[in-house]
Amino acid sequence: MTDEKIIWDENYSVFSRKIDEQHQKLFNLINSLADQKEDMCAKDYARLLSKLTDYLIVHFETEIDYLKEIGYPKLAQHLAEHRRFIYVISNYNFCYKNSSVIDVQNVYLFLKRWLINHELGADMDYKQFLLKKMNGM
Numbered sequence: 456m457t458d459e460k461i462i463w464d465e466n467y468s469v470f471s472r473k474i475d476e477q478h479q480k481l482f483n484l485i486n487s488l489a490d491q492k493e494d495m496c497a498k499d500y501a502r503l504l505s506k507l508t509d510y511l512i513v514h515f516e517t518e519i520d521y522l523k524e525i526g527y528p529k530l531a532q533h534l535a536e537h538r539r540f541i542y543v544i545s546n547y548n549f550c551y552k553n554s555s556v557i558d559v560q561n562v563y564l565f566l567k568r569w570l571i572n573h574e575l576g577a578d579m580d581y582k583q584f585l586l587k588k589m590n591g592m
């Protein structure tokens with residue numbers, strides 16, 4: 456498996472300083488997971504994962520407020536993607552708490568894939584909407 460870093464750059468800006476900062480922090484958190492996962496025990500790793508998940512939940516709230524503010528027409532769809540993610544990650548947490556066995560590599564891969572797909576897919580879609588709106592289209 457390749458552990459390429461996810462690097463945020465201005466092309467990913469969604470014209471909200473707060474959200475841009477959150478996206479950068481999320482990318483940094485996922486990168487630090489990649490750096491540390493070889494030397495960590497499952498418990499520490501699970502703690503880091505839950506930190507990332509908590510941060511994502513805060514980010515989702517900020518983002519949904521922003522989407523309402525800009526009048527994004529696919530708000531419900533976007534919200535559903537966030538909710539689906541929370542559901543999957545809660546299942547991972549549940550499994551971890553109940554069996555103490557966690558496949559960290561699997562969880563990491565899921566998080567990374569989801570983050571890349573969502574942040575560079577669905578999030579860029581609302582950016583495009585905003586760009587058109589700003590240009591009066």
Ligand SMILES: [Fe+2]
Nearest residue numbers: 478518574578
């Ligand atoms: Fe986002």
Ligand SMILES: [Fe+2]
Nearest residue numbers: 518573577578
């Ligand atoms: Fe989002």
